[in-house]
Amino acid sequence: MLSEPFYDPARSYQDNFEHGPFGLFADTRRIPPPDEISHSFLGLPVATPFGIPAGPLLNGKFVKAALDKGFDLPVYKTVRTSRYPCHPWPNVLAVKVDGNLDTGRTLVASEDYGEPLSITNSFGVPSYDPEFWQPDMADAVRHAGPGQVVIGSFQGTKSENGSVEAYIADFVTGARLVKQTGVKIVEVNLSCPNEGPANLLCFDIPRARAVVEAIKNELGETPLLAKMAYFGDDERLTEFLREVGSVVDGLCAINTVSATIVDAHGQQALPGEGRLNSGVCGAAIQWAGLAMVQRLARLRESLGLKYEIVGVGGVGDAAAFDSYRRAGADVVMSATGAMWNPRLAQQIKEQAHEL
Numbered sequence: 001m002l003s004e005p006f007y008d009p010a011r012s013y014q015d016n017f018e019h020g021p022f023g024l025f026a027d028t029r030r031i032p033p034p035d036e037i038s039h040s041f042l043g044l045p046v047a048t049p050f051g052i053p054a055g056p057l058l059n060g061k062f063v064k065a066a067l068d069k070g071f072d073l074p075v076y077k078t079v080r081t082s083r084y085p086c087h088p089w090p091n092v093l094a095v096k097v098d099g100n101l102d103t104g105r106t107l108v109a110s111e112d113y114g115e116p117l118s119i120t121n122s123f124g125v126p127s128y129d130p131e132f133w134q135p136d137m138a139d140a141v142r143h144a145g146p147g148q149v150v151i152g153s154f155q156g157t158k159s160e161n162g163s164v165e166a167y168i169a170d171f172v173t174g175a176r177l178v179k180q181t182g183v184k185i186v187e188v189n190l191s192c193p194n195e196g197p198a199n200l201l202c203f204d205i206p207r208a209r210a211v212v213e214a215i216k217n218e219l220g221e222t223p224l225l226a227k228m229a230y231f232g233d234d235e236r237l238t239e240f241l242r243e244v245g246s247v248v249d250g251l252c253a254i255n256t257v258s259a260t261i262v263d264a265h266g267q268q269a270l271p272g273e274g275r276l277n278s279g280v281c282g283a284a285i286q287w288a289g290l291a292m293v294q295r296l297a298r299l300r301e302s303l304g305l306k307y308e309i310v311g312v313g314g315v316g317d318a319a320a321f322d323s324y325r326r327a328g329a330d331v332v333m334s335a336t337g338a339m340w341n342p343r344l345a346q347q348i349k350e351q352a353h354e355l
Contacts, residue, residue, distance in 0.1 A: 006020065007062075013126065021062045041331050042223040047349075048349055064139075076152050083128055092119055094118070103257060106260040118282035119280070120259070190212075209244055213247055251307050256279025286320060289314060290324060
């Protein structure tokens, strides 16, 4: 049974930002820390290798609520080096998918959130200025308890003159600003629209390599995660791993699977230019997330690389967490599942304790 989500789709992004989180995340009681910490991620002790990926944790209030509810690896929502607006409301809608979602599908959206739960989300990666998010992120970092690690996510923004050099420089500035908050792990978002010849930055492999090299030079010893999309072609994925997987410390896969989103009348469901196609997450993309983790684990061994793997996509219960771990994920994260089941981390901990 679905709980009240901690991000309310019926409210605007701004309303959620200012008044959320909702549901059980509004309860400030904290799950007691474990007696023993037996896991690690990127060299850091972690109570449970489970968290919430970049997206639904809009600000420090959301991150601190996630920590309180036992999500030991929460990711502070992707930020930018300057203010960036959110797409118009609605930003989240339910979609019904028959079976597994592959690319090129057309889905009908509604406000009927039921199980198995899949949604489309379309925000445009909004951000406040660093003057807000730097102290807010730092405050969330300080809230972490034993075995908990807050991850800071960011991405670059196209310059007004379209310069590639300026675009990469913006990534470097973003990395520096995020590191200054005190986060122990930094994540760069390569899975949203690129300003180059490819639709997603992770698919523009030469530029993705240039970006992560520049970021890694800035971060030094601070671990760098790269968030990526689903690769359908093994040859292309292998090339990405040779170029990018050899630079970063970890890879987070996957983000979403794109689909055409219409309403019950066949019209564009999300208002505004460029929003006919939107990313889908939840139960319908679990197959893609699991497949990517399996391939990343296999190719890590065959290529002799050392990156750690974060598995994301359709994790709605403890059984899905186990499936990802068996597939090779060092860490598992849940966005949609966690939003509608704020007790998910506690359920996974209870299962581990029983075993």
